[in-house]
Amino acid sequence: MPELPEVETVVRGLRSTLEGKRVRQFIFLSAHLQRKQPVPALRPEDYRGKRIEEIQRRGKMIILNFEGGCGLLIHLKMTGQLYLADPQQPVDKHTHARMTFAGFRPELRFRDIRKFGFVNCLPAPDIWKKVNSELGPEPLSIRWPEFRDLLQNHGKKRIKGWLLDQKLIAGIGNIYSDEILFRAGVRPDRLAGSLSLAEARKIFRSMRAVLRRAIELKGSSVSDYVDSTGQKGRFQAEHRVYDREGRHCRRCRLAQIQRKKIAGRSSFFCPACQK
Ligand SMILES: [Zn+2]
Numbered sequence: 001m002p003e004l005p006e007v008e009t010v011v012r013g014l015r016s017t018l019e020g021k022r023v024r025q026f027i028f029l030s031a032h033l034q035r036k037q038p039v040p041a042l043r044p045e046d047y048r049g050k051r052i053e054e055i056q057r058r059g060k061m062i063i064l065n066f067e068g069g070c071g072l073l074i075h076l077k078m079t080g081q082l083y084l085a086d087p088q089q090p091v092d093k094h095t096h097a098r099m100t101f102a103g104f105r106p107e108l109r110f111r112d113i114r115k116f117g118f119v120n121c122l123p124a125p126d127i128w129k130k131v132n133s134e135l136g137p138e139p140l141s142i143r144w145p146e147f148r149d150l151l152q153n154h155g156k157k158r159i160k161g162w163l164l165d166q167k168l169i170a171g172i173g174n175i176y177s178d179e180i181l182f183r184a185g186v187r188p189d190r191l192a193g194s195l196s197l198a199e200a201r202k203i204f205r206s207m208r209a210v211l212r213r214a215i216e217l218k219g220s221s222v223s224d225y226v227d228s229t230g231q232k233g234r235f236q237a238e239h240r241v242y243d244r245e246g247r248h249c250r251r252c253r254l255a256q257i258q259r260k261k262i263a264g265r266s267s268f269f270c271p272a273c274q275k
Helices: 004-018 031-035 124-134 144-153 159-164 174-184 197-216
Strands: 023-028 052-058 061-066 070-075 080-085 095-101 104-112 118-123 258-262 265-269
Touching (some): 004 052, 004 061, 004 080, 004 197, 031 095, 061 124, 144 197, 159 265, 174 197, 174 265
Antiparallel strands (some): 023 095, 080 104, 095 104, 258 265
């Protein structure tokens, strides 16, 4: 599933090309997108002629703001892709929505093989109300005192599950939680409340460093993820533990990376480097 760095990469790419563009046509190609609309939904035709004012990310979600207060809330979930395509490029059965623009040839396509993703047509204020009620703070904006307090206040959760809980901190998923904890030297099954101040501080720092580095490399492409131009990310080459079960640790070169189910998810860690 695309996490914060992948979604941020998509948003940056779309922002630089689509902000200021005027919608010519917006259509759903698959009925499931229509069925998943929340109330009070707008209709795709309501976007015709509207200009895109701003494209933003919140957690793993993408928010497009149009003039006149229309908004789109998009979640890529497992296999979603949101990218610019040449109109000549064939539309396959996994492409569920397309948006064309006035005076701009490429079109925006939403493609999703497993169909867990959604494109919600909502007024912008409803989108912000929804995301702010569902999501905790952003890991690249949260300050250390708030982060420390959140750890202490939810101390009975395993740190892996804590990092994955979107209500506590938004945007981190299975890959980055493992990579953050490896770099912090903390085992994923530790209780959040058992961490020393120094360990908590290490997690805070490595969270910021890992996410920033991953954004720099345009994310990790481990399955279907591509950015807004169809390119893969490069951070997977810097994964230390994720999906490396049984292989030697790249830091200590002695221990083998282990896999353990924590908070319902596979977690990868080095039993020697992580305490
Ligand atoms: Zn190691």
